Amino acid sequence: MNTTTFQGRINLEKVKTLIPYMKSYNKKMALGICSGTLNQVFSITSSALAAYLVGLAATGGSAEKILSLFWLLAALAIGRTAMVYAEMYLVHDVAYSILVDYRNIMYRAIERIAPAYMLKKRSGDIASSVMADVEVLEVFYAHTVGAYIIAIIAPLTFLVILAYIHWLLPLVIFPFLLLVATIPFWFSKKASQQGKEIRAKLGTVNAEVVDGVQGMREIVAFGRGKSYLKKLENGTYDLGRSQIAEGKRLGLEGGLINAAMSLGMVSILAVSSFLVLEGTIDSALIPTIIMLSVYVFSPIVDVSGTARNLGSIGASAQRVFSILNTPTPVEDKAEATSEGPIVSHIQYNKVKFSYNPSEEDVLKEVSFDVKPGETVALVGHSGAGKTTCANLLLRFWDVRGGSIKIGDYDLRDLTQEKLRDMVAVVSQDVYLFNMSIRENIRLGKPEATDEEVEAASKLALAHDFLVKLPQGYETNVGERGVQLSGGQRQRIAIARALIKNSPILLMDEAVSNLDAENERAVQKAISELQKGRTTLVIAHRLSTIMAADKIVVLDKGKVAEIGSHDALVKKNGVYSRLIASQNIGVLE
Numbered sequence: 156m157n158t159t160t161f162q163g164r165i166n167l168e169k170v171k172t173l174i175p176y177m178k179s180y181n182k183k184m185a186l187g188i189c190s191g192t193l194n195q196v197f198s199i200t201s202s203a204l205a206a207y208l209v210g211l212a213a214t215g216g217s218a219e220k221i222l223s224l225f226w227l228l229a230a231l232a233i234g235r236t237a238m239v240y241a242e243m244y245l246v247h248d249v250a251y252s253i254l255v256d257y258r259n260i261m262y263r264a265i266e267r268i269a270p271a272y273m274l275k276k277r278s279g280d281i282a283s284s285v286m287a288d289v290e291v292l293e294v295f296y297a298h299t300v301g302a303y304i305i306a307i308i309a310p311l312t313f314l315v316i317l318a319y320i321h322w323l324l325p326l327v328i329f330p331f332l333l334l335v336a337t338i339p340f341w342f343s344k345k346a347s348q349q350g351k352e353i354r355a356k357l358g359t360v361n362a363e364v365v366d367g368v369q370g371m372r373e374i375v376a377f378g379r380g381k382s383y384l385k386k387l388e389n390g391t392y393d394l395g396r397s398q399i400a401e402g403k404r405l406g407l408e409g410g411l412i413n414a415a416m417s418l419g420m421v422s423i424l425a426v427s428s429f430l431v432l433e434g435t436i437d438s439a440l441i442p443t444i445i446m447l448s449v450y451v452f453s454p455i456v457d458v459s460g461t462a463r464n465l466g467s468i469g470a471s472a473q474r475v476f477s478i479l480n481t482p483t484p485v486e487d488k489a490e491a492t493s494e495g496p497i498v499s500h501i502q503y504n505k506v507k508f509s510y511n512p513s514e515e516d517v518l519k520e521v522s523f524d525v526k527p528g529e530t531v532a533l534v535g536h537s538g539a540g541k542t543t544c545a546n547l548l549l550r551f552w553d554v555r556g557g558s559i560k561i562g563d564y565d566l567r568d569l570t571q572e573k574l575r576d577m578v579a580v581v582s583q584d585v586y587l588f589n590m591s592i593r594e595n596i597r598l599g600k601p602e603a604t605d606e607e608v609e610a611a612s613k614l615a616l617a618h619d620f621l622v623k624l625p626q627g628y629e630t631n632v633g634e635r636g637v638q639l640s641g642g643q644r645q646r647i648a649i650a651r652a653l654i655k656n657s658p659i660l661l662m663d664e665a666v667s668n669l670d671a672e673n674e675r676a677v678q679k680a681i682s683e684l685q686k687g688r689t690t691l692v693i694a695h696r697l698s699t700i701m702a703a704d705k706i707v708v709l710d711k712g713k714v715a716e717i718g719s720h721d722a723l724v725k726k727n728g729v730y731s732r733l734i735a736s737q738n739i740g741v742l743e
């Protein structure tokens with residue numbers, strides 16, 4: 156069997172992609188491998204010497220010789236202790252440092268490719284790649300690279316010692332060594348398949364669990380507990396079946412490896428007994444030969460164990476690199492502007508866009524503008540293209556035709572940092588991080604002082620309820636902000652946007668119904684936020700729409716009408732029908 160065949164079957168290509176990441180840790184890795192090799196050499200030498208010592212004692216060797224062997228064994232034991240420590244410390248230091256690097260670069264990659272990527276994948280599955288798949292790679296860095304090198308060097312030492320006793324002995328054991336080393340490769344295709352299957356199923360189960368935990372309120376409210384559990388059970392049962400199949404394969408491999416080792420030992424014992432009977436070697440050497448023939452396999456068996464993991468390692472590497480290699484949907488041009496004040500006049504000029512180039516455009520030559528300080532409400536049926544317009548303003552994707560400008564600048568001529576600096580977003584679904592409310596508000600301006608946070612909260616009408624919380628501003632909101640009402644969360648988001656103090660405001664109005672008091676507070680906070688800012692709002696409430704300077708009505712990806720509420724009602728067109736059919740969320 157040649158290496159090309161191995162590569163094809165075990166998918167070494169994917170495993171190979173992991174090697175460049177060790178570059179910064181070359182020296183430590185080399186030291187770790189040296190320590191591991193010395194550990195094996197010391198270990199086998201001391202076993203051989205111990206066996207020789209027993210043989211000498213049994214056959215009446217000199218006390219002086221036995222004593223010197225004893226001292227040598229003690230020195231080897233100390234050496235081994237030091238080498239085991241050094242190997243474990245160094246290879247794990249390298250492996251875990253690389254895992255830290257991986258998690259950081261993966262997080263950066265996810266940030267770079269979001270949100271286009273996030274829309275296609277489930278967050279639990281992505282989290283599983285960042286945590287579990289990266290963890291699997293530890294096996295490669297800490298227990299595979301070094302183990303392979305040691306598995307070549309250490310057995311050579313043992314074969315040399317055996318050859319020193321008699322030239323025939325390494326020849327007898329060598330075919331069995333080769334057999335033990337190659338058995339895992341017989342199963343490599345299956346291992347690779349099973350590894351891929353298990354990693355994919357683990358990702359799915361992980362995503363189900365994350366979904367289930369995050370959506371627990373909905374599951375309970377809709378009485379879907381049993382059916383959700385059933386779904387989860389099916390997923391875990393399926394995963395379990397794949398893991399059992401993997402267990403069977405591992406058992407078969409383990410059994411065959413053991414059989415090869417046992418046959419090797421029996422053969423060497425038979426040959427050495429014959430050599431003793433023939434008088435070619437000293438009978439005191441028999442225990443040494445037995446010891447050597449047991450130990451000579453151990454580095455190769457270790458490596459066989461890791462070879463069995465190459466399937467999962469390859470599958471995890473593939474999942475990790477599918478994130479790292481996803482192309483960036485939008486890139487900054489080399490000459491993109493990041494400086495200077497820009498007039499906050501937003502202009503959509505014949506904007507065309509489709510999420511998939513082969514599909515029909517979801518925006519078809521959309522043109523409208525939002526003048527500095529103006530508020531424009533985007534309205535339309537579900538699927539009309541309102542969110543798409545907003546996402547394009549944030550440059551989550553680039554337009555496929557036409558342009559969007561702020562002042563004199565095409566968005567593609569601004570750096571993304573500058574653009575995101577200019578726009579504050581208040582979305583429907585306010586995400587609050589698992590940290591204090593103060594820190595959540597500070598997300599809008601990390602360097603904001605406590606006074607600034609409180610001033611923004613007062614304007615957003617959040618201060619009064621915040622100070623009443625158990626730890627006031629220091630209260631931890633918990634995952635997804637479960638301890639706060641929808642209206643309160645929205646006011647925190649408004650405080651966040653206020654503190655950011657960007658000239659442009661992009662709002663996706665919440666569709667959910669708030670109680671009258673919360674509704675009034677949120678509306679007041681929003682008017683405060685809109686003061687002096689250019690605002691584009693995806694509007695669902697008639698009050699918001701009527702307060703806008705201009706209404707842009709989208710219909711099937713086209714601008715159907717533009718005007719004020721009164722003018723559009725008079726026109727008796729799409730807008731009037733939209734209002735009449737009550738498709739505009741909550742009407743007042």
Ligand SMILES: Nc1ncnc2c1ncn2[C@@H]1O[C@H](COP(=O)(O)OP(=O)(O)OP(=O)(O)O)[C@@H](O)[C@H]1O
Binds near residue numbers: 538539540542543
């Ligand atoms: N990530 C996506 N990939 C592919 N198609 C998408 C994606 N997001 C939206 N679409 C499609 O683009 C069209 C416009 O969707 P968009 O979300 O902009 O509408 P909307 O007016 O905001 O609707 P809603 O009021 O329901 O949020 C729809 O046909 C939708 O199915």
